[in-house]
Amino acid sequence: MARGELRIFLGAAPGVGKTYTMLEEAHRRVERGTDVVVAFVETHGRKHTQAMLADLETVPRCTVEYRGAEFTEMNLDAVLARRPEIAVVDELAHTNVPGSRNAKRWQDVQELLDAGIDVLTTVNVQHLESLNDVVARITGVEQRETVPDAVVRAAEQVELVDMTPEALRRRMAHGNIYRPEKIDAALGNYFRTGNLTALRELALLWLADKVEDQLGKYRADNNIDTTWETRERVVVALTGGAEGDTLIRRAARIAARDKGADLMAVHVTRNDGLTGADPAALSRQRVLVESLGGTYHQVVGADVPRALLDFARAVNATQIVLGVSSRGKLAQLFAAGVGVTTTAMSGSIDVHLVTHERAAQGRRAQRLPAALSRRRRVAGFAATIAGLPALTALLHVGPSLSLTNDILVFLVAVVGVSLIGGLWPALLAAIAGSLLLNYFFTSPIGRFTIAEVDNLLALAIFVVVALAVSWVVDTAARKTRQAAEAGADAQTLATVAGSVLRGDRPLIALLDRLRETFALQSVTLLEDGAVVANVGDTACTVAGEADAEVKVNDHLKMLLRGRPLEASARRIVEAFAAQAAVALRQERLSAEAASARPLAEADRMRTALLAAVSHDLRTPLASAKAAVAGLRSADVDFDDNDRGELLATADESLDRLDRLVANLLDMSRLQAGALGVIPIDVGVEDIVPRALDDLGPDGRTVAVHIPDDVPLVHADPGLLERIVVNLVANALRYSPAGQPPVVTASALGDIVEVRVIDHGPGIPEDRWNDVFLPFQRLGDRDNHTGVGLGLALSRGLTEAMGGTLTPEETPAGGLTMILALPAS
Structure with a gap:
C-alpha cells in the first residue's frame, strides 16, 4: 500500500x-x-x-x-x-x-x-x-x-x-x-x-x-550540475597563504551585498596528503570565516581547479573568489595557474580574481628536507668509495664477462648505493661507475676513450638509468618521510581539536597538551601583556624569559619555555596557538552564558510571577474591597446576616491574600538563601492537627492515621506546619468527592515519613518533577486559583530542614507526597 x-x-x-x-x-x-x-x-x-x-x-x-x-x-x-x-x-x-x-x-x-x-x-x-x-x-x-x-x-x-x-x-x-x-x-x-x-x-x-x-x-x-542562481552563494578559495585574510574579507563584502547570501570558504588538499598549506594560517582563517558568518570546508583532489569547481557546483555557488597567482612571471609562462584555469572552466559561475601583496612575486624557495638521515648518506658515500673499486677488482680476477654484463653489475651496485644513501651517493656512484667501466672494461682498455659507438651508447644508457633510479629512490624516500611527518602532524592537530571540544576548561587542556607534545617546561598565553593562562612552571611574562614566542593575533601571543623550536615544529605550535584563541573565546562565551543564565532565570521568574499573581492578587483584594465598601455604604441597610456574610467574605479574602504573600516572601527568602530555620524536636501528631485547622472546614474532612510510637522529628515547627498545609491543600484540590485525603506517618530507620495520600487522577511519572516548578499548575485547564507555589515552596522548605519531598503513585490511583525528615 x-x-x-x-x-x-x-x-x-x-x-x-x-x-x-x-x-x-x-x-x-x-x-x-x-x-x-x-x-x-x-x-x-x-x-x-x-x-x-x-x-x-x-x-x-x-x-x-x-x-x-x-x-x-x-x-x-x-x-x-x-x-x-x-x-x-x-x-x-x-x-x-x-x-x-x-x-x-x-x-x-x-x-x-x-x-x-x-x-x-x-x-x-x-x-x-x-x-x-x-x-x-x-x-x-x-x-x-x-x-x-x-x-x-x-x-x-x-x-x-x-x-x-x-x-x-x-x-x-x-x-x-x-x-x-x-x-x-x-x-x-x-x-x-x-x-x-x-x-x-x-x-x-x-x-x-x-x-x-x-x-x-x-x-x-536529475543530475543537474549547472548553477541555478536562485540564491547568492560566494565561495572563497584558501591556500593557507598570507593572502587568505584579504580574500575572506573581500568575499564577505560581496556576500553582504545580497542579504541572506551564503559565504563558504574551501581549502583543497591534494590527495597525496602532502599539502604545503600552513595549518596555523588555515586555523586562523577558519576562525575569521566563522566570525563573519560563513562556513569552512575542506575537500581532497589531485586537480585543484577541478576539485574547487566540483565543490562550487555541488553547493550551487554563484561566485568564486580567488587570489591572483603568487607565482613569478616565468612560472606563469609554463602553466596558467589555478586562477586562470578555474576562470576558463567556471561556466556560469562568476570568478573574482583578487590582487594581494604577494601577487606575481614568486613563491618563496622552500628548502627540501633531506630524504634520508645523515648516517645513511655517509654509509652510501662509504659504499661508493669502497665498494666500486672492490667490484672492479672482482670483475678483473673473475671470469671474463661481456661489457653488457659488466654494465648490469655496476648498475646493480648503483641501485644498492641509492637504497643505502639516497640521491647524492648514488649520483657519485653513477659517475664513478661510468668512469671505471670506461677505463677498465671498454675498448681501448686503460684509456678514457671509447672506440665503438655501441659501447658509448651502452655507457650513456647506464648513466641515465643509474641517475633515474637514484632520483626515484630518493624521491620515494622523501615522500615517505613527508607522509610520516604529515601523519604525525595530522594526529597532533586532531588531538588539538579534541582538546578544544572536550573538558570543562579546553584552554588549559590545550596548553597542557602542547607542553607534553614538545616536552616544554611551561606554556603561557598573554593577552595585551597580561597572563591569561599558564601550564607548567612559573609563567613567562616577557619574551626575554621564553625560548620561543608565537604571535596569535594583535592581542594574543604565546610564550614557550624549555627548548628552542625547530622550524618544522613551529608550524604545529602555531596551529596550537590558533586553537588556543578559539578555546579562549569558547571559555569566555561559556562564562558569559553562565553569568547570564541566573539573570535569565530571574527574569523568567519575574515574568512568571507577574503573570501568575496578577489575577490572584487582584481577586482577594477586589473581594475584600467590595465587602468593606458595601459595609461602609450609607445607601444600603444590611441586616445582620448580610453584614456577617460580607465580613466573612472580607476575612476569607484577606486570609487568601495573607497566604499568598507569605508564600511569595518565603519563596523569595529561599531563593536568596535568607530563610531562617530553627529546628527543634517536635511531634508529627502535634503539627498535623494545627495544619488541618488552618485549612478551615475542608481540613476537618481529612483522615489522619499517626501511630503513637512515631518518634519526634528534628524540624522547624512553623515551617513544617506550612509544608503540611500546602500538601494537604493540594491533595484536597484534586481529591474526588467522597474520597478525602489521608495523612499517615511512620518511622523508617532514622527517618520519619509523613505521607499525604489522595485518590485523584494522579500525575504521569515522567511529569513528577514538573509539579515542583514555581508557578506551575500541572494539568489544570483552569488556572484561576493559586499561583502554583505550594509544592515548589514545600520542597524548598523541606530541603532547608535537611529532608526530602518526593511523589509516589497511590496504589488505588492518585498521588502520594512523601515528606521525609530526620528523626530526633
Whole structure:
C-alpha cells in the first residue's frame, strides 16, 4: 500500500487563515470528485470558518475523560475505518488529552499516512521544535506544544499562508480571531507589530530552507550540475597563504551585498596528503570565516581547479573568489595557474580574481628536507668509495664477462648505493661507475676513450638509468618521510581539536597538551601583556624569559619555555596557538552564558510571577474591597446576616491574600538563601492537627492515621506546619468527592515519613518533577486559583530542614507526597 501524502498549511501566527485556506482546498478536492472527510477542525468560534464546514463530511469526535472532566479529540479509529482519500486534520502540533491513543496529533497523522490516506493539516511557525526557543525570546511566550521539524520537512507540500502584520492586527481588532474580551490583551502582547514581523520572517526563512532542500533533491535526482542562481552563494578559495585574510574579507563584502547570501570558504588538499598549506594560517582563517558568518570546508583532489569547481557546483555557488597567482612571471609562462584555469572552466559561475601583496612575486624557495638521515648518506658515500673499486677488482680476477654484463653489475651496485644513501651517493656512484667501466672494461682498455659507438651508447644508457633510479629512490624516500611527518602532524592537530571540544576548561587542556607534545617546561598565553593562562612552571611574562614566542593575533601571543623550536615544529605550535584563541573565546562565551543564565532565570521568574499573581492578587483584594465598601455604604441597610456574610467574605479574602504573600516572601527568602530555620524536636501528631485547622472546614474532612510510637522529628515547627498545609491543600484540590485525603506517618530507620495520600487522577511519572516548578499548575485547564507555589515552596522548605519531598503513585490511583525528615 502506498503511503499517503502530507500537505501542510504553514502560518506565522494564529489568525492568518490557515484553517480557512485548508478548508478551501478540501472543497476544491470534493468538487473534483475526491473522497474528503473532516477528521478534526477547530473553528475557535470564527463564523467564516464554521461556514466552510457546512458541506463537508465530518467524522464525529471521540470523548476522553481526564481528571473528572470530558474532552473531545479526533477519533483516529473512526477515520481509519472510514478510509477516505483525504483527511482534514487541523492543528498538527496539538497535544492529545492523556488517555488518547497517541500523545501528539502529529503521531495520529503519521498513522493516517501509513494507512495510505492523504492528509491536509495546519501548523504555526512557533510550534516548530527548532524555532521554539527563538519564538519564546521574541514574544516572551514559551510554546508548550511543538512538532519535530523532520515531520514538517517530510511533507510533500508546505504552503505558506501569509498576511501582513497590519492586516492581521486589523482582523484581530474586528473580532475575527479572538473573543472581544481578549482582543486588547492580544494586541498589546503577542500580536504587537514587531512580534508579527519577526514571526513572519521566521516563517519565510524556514520555508526557504525547505524549498532549498527540495531544489537540491530535484537537482540531484536529475543530475543537474549547472548553477541555478536562485540564491547568492560566494565561495572563497584558501591556500593557507598570507593572502587568505584579504580574500575572506573581500568575499564577505560581496556576500553582504545580497542579504541572506551564503559565504563558504574551501581549502583543497591534494590527495597525496602532502599539502604545503600552513595549518596555523588555515586555523586562523577558519576562525575569521566563522566570525563573519560563513562556513569552512575542506575537500581532497589531485586537480585543484577541478576539485574547487566540483565543490562550487555541488553547493550551487554563484561566485568564486580567488587570489591572483603568487607565482613569478616565468612560472606563469609554463602553466596558467589555478586562477586562470578555474576562470576558463567556471561556466556560469562568476570568478573574482583578487590582487594581494604577494601577487606575481614568486613563491618563496622552500628548502627540501633531506630524504634520508645523515648516517645513511655517509654509509652510501662509504659504499661508493669502497665498494666500486672492490667490484672492479672482482670483475678483473673473475671470469671474463661481456661489457653488457659488466654494465648490469655496476648498475646493480648503483641501485644498492641509492637504497643505502639516497640521491647524492648514488649520483657519485653513477659517475664513478661510468668512469671505471670506461677505463677498465671498454675498448681501448686503460684509456678514457671509447672506440665503438655501441659501447658509448651502452655507457650513456647506464648513466641515465643509474641517475633515474637514484632520483626515484630518493624521491620515494622523501615522500615517505613527508607522509610520516604529515601523519604525525595530522594526529597532533586532531588531538588539538579534541582538546578544544572536550573538558570543562579546553584552554588549559590545550596548553597542557602542547607542553607534553614538545616536552616544554611551561606554556603561557598573554593577552595585551597580561597572563591569561599558564601550564607548567612559573609563567613567562616577557619574551626575554621564553625560548620561543608565537604571535596569535594583535592581542594574543604565546610564550614557550624549555627548548628552542625547530622550524618544522613551529608550524604545529602555531596551529596550537590558533586553537588556543578559539578555546579562549569558547571559555569566555561559556562564562558569559553562565553569568547570564541566573539573570535569565530571574527574569523568567519575574515574568512568571507577574503573570501568575496578577489575577490572584487582584481577586482577594477586589473581594475584600467590595465587602468593606458595601459595609461602609450609607445607601444600603444590611441586616445582620448580610453584614456577617460580607465580613466573612472580607476575612476569607484577606486570609487568601495573607497566604499568598507569605508564600511569595518565603519563596523569595529561599531563593536568596535568607530563610531562617530553627529546628527543634517536635511531634508529627502535634503539627498535623494545627495544619488541618488552618485549612478551615475542608481540613476537618481529612483522615489522619499517626501511630503513637512515631518518634519526634528534628524540624522547624512553623515551617513544617506550612509544608503540611500546602500538601494537604493540594491533595484536597484534586481529591474526588467522597474520597478525602489521608495523612499517615511512620518511622523508617532514622527517618520519619509523613505521607499525604489522595485518590485523584494522579500525575504521569515522567511529569513528577514538573509539579515542583514555581508557578506551575500541572494539568489544570483552569488556572484561576493559586499561583502554583505550594509544592515548589514545600520542597524548598523541606530541603532547608535537611529532608526530602518526593511523589509516589497511590496504589488505588492518585498521588502520594512523601515528606521525609530526620528523626530526633
